[in-house]
Amino acid sequence: MKYIVVTGGVISGVGKGTIASSIGLLLKTTGLKVTMIKIDPYMNVDAGTMAPAEHGECFVLADGGEVDLDLGNYERYLNVTLTSEHSITTGKIYDHVIKRERKGDYLGKTVQVIPHLTDAIQEWIQRVASVPVDETFEAPDVCVIELGGTVGDIENGPFVEALGQLKRRAGKCDYLHIHVSLIPIVQGEQKTKPTQQAIRTVRSAGLNPDLIACRCTDKLDTLTIGKVANYCQVNPDQVIAVADVASTYLVPVVLKSQGLIPSMSSILDLQSLDTPLERIERGARRWASWKTLTAPPNHPKAVTIALVGKYTRSLDAYMSLVKALQHATMAYKRKLDLVLVDASHLESPLASTSPSKTAEYESAWRKVCEAQGILVPGGFGARGSEGMIEAAKYARENKIPFLGICLGMQIAVIDFARNVCGLSGANSVELDPETLSPVIINMPELDYSKLGGTMRLGERLTHFQPSSGAWSKARAVYTSCNPQQTCDHNSDELVIRERHRHRYEVNPSYIETLARHGLEFVGKDETGERMEILELRDHPWFVGVQFHPEYQSKVLDPSKSIMGFVAASAGCLQ
Ligand code: GLN
Numbered sequence: 001m002k003y004i005v006v007t008g009g010v011i012s013g014v015g016k017g018t019i020a021s022s023i024g025l026l027l028k029t030t031g032l033k034v035t036m037i038k039i040d041p042y043m044n045v046d047a048g049t050m051a052p053a054e055h056g057e058c059f060v061l062a063d064g065g066e067v068d069l070d071l072g073n074y075e076r077y078l079n080v081t082l083t084s085e086h087s088i089t090t091g092k093i094y095d096h097v098i099k100r101e102r103k104g105d106y107l108g109k110t111v112q113v114i115p116h117l118t119d120a121i122q123e124w125i126q127r128v129a130s131v132p133v134d135e136t137f138e139a140p141d142v143c144v145i146e147l148g149g150t151v152g153d154i155e156n157g158p159f160v161e162a163l164g165q166l167k168r169r170a171g172k173c174d175y176l177h178i179h180v181s182l183i184p185i186v187q188g189e190q191k192t193k194p195t196q197q198a199i200r201t202v203r204s205a206g207l208n209p210d211l212i213a214c215r216c217t218d219k220l221d222t223l224t225i226g227k228v229a230n231y232c233q234v235n236p237d238q239v240i241a242v243a244d245v246a247s248t249y250l251v252p253v254v255l256k257s258q259g260l261i262p263s264m265s266s267i268l269d270l271q272s273l274d275t276p277l278e279r280i281e282r283g284a285r286r287w288a289s290w291k292t293l294t295a296p297p298n299h300p301k302a303v304t305i306a307l308v309g310k311y312t313r314s315l316d317a318y319m320s321l322v323k324a325l326q327h328a329t330m331a332y333k334r335k336l337d338l339v340l341v342d343a344s345h346l347e348s349p350l351a352s353t354s355p356s357k358t359a360e361y362e363s364a365w366r367k368v369c370e371a372q373g374i375l376v377p378g379g380f381g382a383r384g385s386e387g388m389i390e391a392a393k394y395a396r397e398n399k400i401p402f403l404g405i406c407l408g409m410q411i412a413v414i415d416f417a418r419n420v421c422g423l424s425g426a427n428s429v430e431l432d433p434e435t436l437s438p439v440i441i442n443m444p445e446l447d448y449s450k451l452g453g454t455m456r457l458g459e460r461l462t463h464f465q466p467s468s469g470a471w472s473k474a475r476a477v478y479t480s481c482n483p484q485q486t487c488d489h490n491s492d493e494l495v496i497r498e499r500h501r502h503r504y505e506v507n508p509s510y511i512e513t514l515a516r517h518g519l520e521f522v523g524k525d526e527t528g529e530r531m532e533i534l535e536l537r538d539h540p541w542f543v544g545v546q547f548h549p550e551y552q553s554k555v556l557d558p559s560k561s562i563m564g565f566v567a568a569s570a571g572c573l574q
Pocket of ligand 1: 380407
C-alpha cells in the first residue's frame, strides 16, 4: 500500500479537500486503484449530530455512516463507495481504544496516547486502506489520507504523531506527504512568511513534507516559488502552485499541468505497481470524460433553480445537492443559476411587522416566481416549514417543476393534504406534535431515546410500482440508468438503490386519501408500507423523494432524479 498524506497549514478551509480529491482522481486516471480516508480531529463520533449551518452538510454513505462532507467529495471525484470506517474522528478512535481497554486487551498496561492511541490510528488506517472501494472489488494500490484542521492544533496532535510513525511503518517509496499552505497577497505582494512558518511547525511536529502545495488567489510568481523553496529547503519542483480557478473541477487539470503525476510517481515508485493495460486505458478514458464534462461550455443557457431551505448562510450546508445540480447541468451543457431562498421569508408577514420583513417577503417570492424549477431540500425542525409548504403549493398550482427531497417530500404531502384533500390542519408530527391530521409520523422501529446514529440511514431499495410504468416521469429517468450502478432490472420491476437519512415517514393511513385525490406514490420500499417517491401525473415534473439522490451523484454519473428535475426546469425533459 502506498500512502499519500495531505495536511494543511496557515488557515483552515485552504482547499485541502479539493486538492486531496484531485490527487486521488489524477492517480485513478493513470489506472491505479485509489481509496481515501478522512481524519477529523473533533470529539464527535461522527458528523450526524453537528449543525449543518456551522459545519456544513452531513454526508451519508451507502452503509449508513454519517460523515464529514469531504467524503462526499472523494466519492464524487473518484467514483468510489466508501464506508463509515473511512472516516476517523477523535471520538471514534478514543471509543475504539477505550472499548479495547475494557475488554482487557491492554491488561496490565497504562493505556496512553503514545503508543496505544497512535498505534490504534495506524492499525485502523492500514486495515481500512485495503478495503475494496471500486468496481474491481480488489484492494486499492494507493490510499490518500486527509488530515482535517491545521498542523499545530492541539486536537490533531495524536494524528500528526501517528502519521509520522506511519511513514516508518510504510517504508521507503510507500509514503508521500503533501502540505497545503496559503500565500496571501498583501498590497499586491505575494507573501511567503506564513508558509515558511507553517512548514517550520510541520517539521517540529516530526513530519517532513515531500511537496508543498501553495494556494493563492493569483498565479504564483517564479520569485515566490523560489522563495518558498529556499526558505523551506526544498527544490522548486517540490512547490506546487494552485491558483484560484473558475471551478473546483478544474483543480485536477491545474495539478496535472504542474507535473504532479510524475512527481508522485518518482517519490512513490508507482511504475513498480505494474498496472494492467486495460486499467491504464480505462483511466485515460476517465480523464478524457472528466475534461470534456468539466470544460466550461461556450455561451451556455442558464437554468434557474430556487433552493428553498433554512440554511441559507453557506452553501456548504447543501454541498452534495449543489454538486449534484452542477453534475446535471454539466451533463446538459447548461449553466446553473442557483438562487438560495430562506424558506421563512416566504411566510406571510403579519400586518404589524416592520417594512424590512415585508421587503424580505417580496424579494423571496420574486426569486421563487422567477425560477424555472423549485427545490425543497432535506432538513429538520419547524423553522421555515410553512414557507416551504407555500413554495410547494405554488409549484404544484403553477406547474413549475418541483423536487422535494426527504423533508421536501414530506412538505409536498402536507401541502397536498391541506390544500387538495381539505385536511386543513395536516402536518408532520415533527413540525407540530399536536396536529389533528398527522400525515407524516415517526417510524415505529427507530430508537427515539438518543439522537446519534438512530435515523433510517444509508442505502435502501425503492420498488417502482407496476402501475407507474405507463406514465411516471421519475421512473422514465431511472429506466435509462446503468443497471450495474443503481438499478436492478427484473422483468417489469424497476428497483433502485438510494441513500436515506430520516426519522419520519408518510403515514400509511393517509395514502389512500392522498392517492384518491391524485398524489400517487410511484415508489415504495420492499414491504410496500413505506412511501419512497411521490409524483403528480398532470404536471411537467412534480416529484418528491424520501431518499437523498444527491449523495450518489457523481461528476461522471449524475443522479437520475436530479437530472430529471433539471431537465424539466430547463424545458428539455423530452
Ligand atoms: N426531518 C425529516 C425526518 O427526519 C426529514 C429528514 C431529512 O430531510 N433528512 O424524517
